[in-house]
Amino acid sequence: MAFFLIAILLVLVVLSALVPQKDVAQDRILDWEEFLGDGYVVIEKTGLDQIYSSPLFFLVLGLLAINLAAGNLKRIKLVFRAEKPLVKARHLGMIIFHLALLLIIAGVILNYLFRFxxxxxxxxxxxxxxxxxxxxxxxxxxxxxxxxxxxxxxxxxxxxxxxxxxxxxxxxxxxxxxxxxxxxxxxxxxxxxxxxxxxxxxxxxxxxGLSPEVLVTDTSGQQIFRSFVRLSTRRVEDRTLSSDFVIIPSKNLKINVEVQSADEAIDSAVFVVAVEQAHVIVYQGTLTPVDTVAFGGLRLTIPRLRRWxxxxxxxNQFLNLVFIGFWTALAGLVIGFVPRLISRRKQ
Amino acid sequence: MNTLESLMYWATTLLLAGGFFLALVSIVFGKSRPFSIARLLVFLAFICLTVFGITRWVRTAHPPFVTLFESMTVSVWFVLLMFHGLRARLPQTSILLLPVSAITFLLMGWSSSLPQEASPLSVALTNTWLFIHASFATGGAAAFLIGASFSVVYLIGRARLESLQKTFAVLPDYNLLPKSILNFLIFGLILWGVMIVSGSIWAHVAWGRYWAWDPIELWSLISWLLYGLLLHTRLTFRLPQRLFCWLTILAALTVTFSLWGVQYVYETIHSYG
Incomplete structure (x- = not known):
């Protein structure tokens, strides 16, 4: 039984290593979507991109836990049947080790169910x-x-x-x-x-990253938009890009803000700003905090610069089960292996 | 690397190369003297690597687990430690010298192609769990590699091994080799399991999540499950021994990939250094 459960689990985990999973490898999912085109629907429909949250995955884990528990019942008999204290201790160590594995599995499942x-x-x-x-x-x-x-x-x-x-x-x-x-x-x-x-x-x-405040006013000084944007860093081909954008629907504007300085030093920050109006670029250039640029009857400035x-x-209410399981497993190994070493020395 | 480290590192690599060459000559031509010299060379390689590790630890003020280069050399050290420990207890396991010197020499060769400078400790690594987690990872890998070495010896075949009996005073009992393979796989499975759980506890402390299906976490789990499955196939289904030996060698490749290969293929937060 354990063999089949481990085999299914192994197949599921290998599949998840090959097919990028939602919430885990979003960048790779985009690559796959681009590569497979409409064919990606097959992956979505079969649930291959959500293996870790599939009922089958949890069923296999649950059955493995039951299998471990049943295996331990057999080992308890061995403890009682063993006559030599060292052999008893060895079996006891293995029971403790397997119970610890059960604790770890229980901790992982309960954490998943109740986590925040x-x-x-x-x-x-x-x-x-x-x-x-x-x-x-x-x-x-x-x-x-x-x-x-x-x-x-x-x-x-x-x-x-x-x-x-x-x-x-x-x-x-x-x-x-x-x-x-x-x-x-x-x-x-x-x-x-x-x-x-x-x-x-x-x-x-x-x-x-850096968080410049984007202020857009009209020529009379009337505020149209004011908010902090959060420039987040990501790798694009060979360079690191730190950028974000805001959309102002009332003016059909999209403002892209990108930090130019590589080290993101707040004192010397220079931003590359590109403003699109109805998908047409109306302004493109650099901008430092407090400077103002004008385009199409509007003014754009960065009055404040902060970090975000x-x-x-x-x-994780049940994470302690995993901690306790870990130390119990080590204790089980010590109890199980020390008698083995002692008995070898005596021989 | 400073001069002493560099000297010890290259001495280890050359001694392992020499050890492998002489062990091969000894087995192919049935001569015992080259084998004795090979044994000495590999022992000296262990001493040199120990000096290298201590020197680096003292110089960098952290255990040498941080860069990919360090992780590889520490694993070689663990393999050599297990081999010499085993040989001290059971002299008949000396025959493992051939696969062990080959594996360790290959790993040293791989490590020579990597950046060898010590990397400053990143904050995530300034934690006691680094020592626990990385020790169990490299120790577990070493146990799996020794298990694979026993498999190589088994695959040499009974007839060939018995013909070597004239050359070597003591050779392992061919019938006991399967048990030795199993013992090392079980030992490795336990160490690797402890590595996974200690890693998840550390990840919780460092990043606030104990498991994120990061590629290295994933491949470590794949290796662990694969060995679990292999042990079950042998113990429950009596898989033919020769096939089992081939599979243990293949499984050792997944461990190698988990520890040192993943970052060549995937983006991972477990990047060394």
Whole structure:
């Protein structure tokens, strides 16, 4: 039984390594769509691009867990039947090891069902409440109870060259304001150093960059559009591109903003701006903060320049099962292997 | 690399090349003396690589697991450690010298084509889990490679192995080779499993997610499942031993790909250094 279950699991995982999966490899999905054209529909209809969330995947995992549990029942008999204490200990070690595997599988499945992972995209100085609409993206398990309104989060600042343990990285200073009247909590978060608060963890997100404020006015100074854009970095062929765009429907405008300086230094930032009106480029050129450019009766300026970053809010209620499983598995191995070594020495 | 590191690194590579050549000569021509010299050369290679690792660790102030080059040389060290440990306990396993010297020499050759400079530690790596996770990864890979080496010896064949009996005073019992292969595969499977789980715990601490189906995570899981399946085919379905040996050698290639090949094909956040 275990053989067939592992074989099915292996086939599923190998398929998922070949076919890019949704929410995991979005860039590769676009490549595949381009390559296969209409043929990509076959992949979507067969669910080959969503293997990890398919019922078959979870069925196989569940059956493997049952198989492991049944296997352990057999091993318990071996413990009682063994006469030598060392042999007993060896079987006991293997039972503990397999129970630990069960704990790990249970932890993984329960985490998947009840998990909450929300991503905030915040610009320095911005505050967002813990409501479903304020998250940039939410990955929630099917059984997540949907608790919101727990806090408000403010991004006080982003340091792109934070130094820690001899290494440089980006870090964010956040302030949490609990829903009820309580003292706010301020902390610096970075890779390896999340802020833990009431079962939630606040991790420094996977992306950060410059956030220029785009202000569009007419010639009389009347404001038409004002908002921070978030320039996110991605690889395009051989160069790194940090860009974003805004759309102003009332004027049929699309404004592309790209940072020109490679190091994204805030003091020397120069932006390449391209303005399209009804798909026709009406302005293209460089722009530094506070400068103003004019086109077609409108003025464009960047009055303020800040940084932005993602903050990941994670709730893994059952992750402790995986931790406990890991250490229990190691304990099982020690209990199982030490008697083996002792018995060999005695021989 | 400083002068001492460079010296030790190239000494290791040359000693392994010499060891492999002499072991091959010894087995092809049935002479015992070249084999004794080969054994000495491979032991000296282990000493040189140990000195190389310690020197680099002291100089960079972090364990040498950070770059692809370091990961490869540490794996070679683990393979040699297991081989010499095994040989000290069971002298008849000396015959493994031929496949072990070939594998380790190939890995050293591969590593020589990589950037050899030490990389500053990225923040994600400034964590105790680096030591735990990477030790189990390289240790697990070494166990699988030793298992594959036993398979190579088995595939030499009983007749050929018995004909070598005249040359070598002690040779492994041909009937016990399958058990040795199984033992190393089980050992490797356990180490690799611990590596996967410790990696997921570390990923949770570092990035806030314990599993993201990143290509390296995925291929590590594929290798683990493949070995699990292989063990079941042998233990439950009594797969013919020769076929099993060929499959263990193929499976060792997936481990090699998981550790060092994935980043040539996929974009991964597990990039070294």
């Amino acid at each position: 992972h929300g991503v905030f995209g915040l610009t320095e100085g911005q505050t967002a409440r813990d409501t479903e609409q304020k998250y940039f993206r939410i990955f929630a398990g099917p059984l997540y109870p949907g608790q919101f309104g727990r806090f408000a989060i403010e991004l006080a600042g982003v340091d792109p060259v934070y130094e820690t343990a001899g290494a440089r990285t980006a870090a964010a200073e956040i302030t949490l304001r609990p829903a009820i009247q309580e003292t706010p909590i301020t902390d610096t978060i970075l890779i390896n150093h999340p802020l833990a608060w009431r079962g939630l963890e606040f991790h420094f997100g996977s992306k950060t 970053c993602y903050v990941d809010v994670v709730e």
